[in-house]
Amino acid sequence: MARILIIEDNPVNMKLAAFLLQNAGHEVLQAVDAEQGMQVAHDMLPDLILMDMQLPGIDGITATRQLKTDAATAQIKIIALTAFAMSGDEERFRAAGCDAYMAKPIRYQAFLSLVDAMLKA
Template sequence: MARILVIEDNAPNMKLAVFLLGKEGHEVLQALDAEEGIRLARERLPDLILMDVQLPGMDGLTATRLLKGDAATRDIKVVAVTAFAMNGDREKIEAAGCDGYVAKPIRYQEFLKVVRDTLVG
């Protein structure tokens, strides 16, 4: 299966994502902030990054821009995981270079469908 990096600072959300992805057979890497996530992405080159938008320090959209601007990581698919669902938020997420997004609270069937679709697409 795929190697997936989850960048999430909320422990219950991280636990849920790791559980769901693990049940699907994926290898899951974990980072609690953007800086650690960028380091892991460069070292381990995951197939997919699930990026929380609101992170301590550097936010997830800034981290995505950095990853997409780096030749070593630009082709890694990034899905934003966000509580934002306002008009214009989707455009901000896409403008940062994200390949998709999942709304919080996470609904497991939708979450897994977005993961599957992004890995295939």
């Protein structure tokens, strides 16, 4: 299936997302902060990135902007996974370059459906 990079600093959220993706047959790459995630993205060129927006150090918005302005990673689809679910948050993340948005806590079926849709897009 696909190679998917999860950039997430919460171990419980990381474990859940990785479990769901692996059970769906995907190869999962993991990073616990934006710096590590951007390096993995450059080295491994995943098919999709799941980006937490609240990360230590560089936040997810800044990391997304950097990945989308780099020719090597600009075409990688990015899904914002975040606890931010206020009015205007989705627009803010899309403006930064995220291709899709999902609020936490994730709903399993909706999560897998969104991943599939982004991989087919």
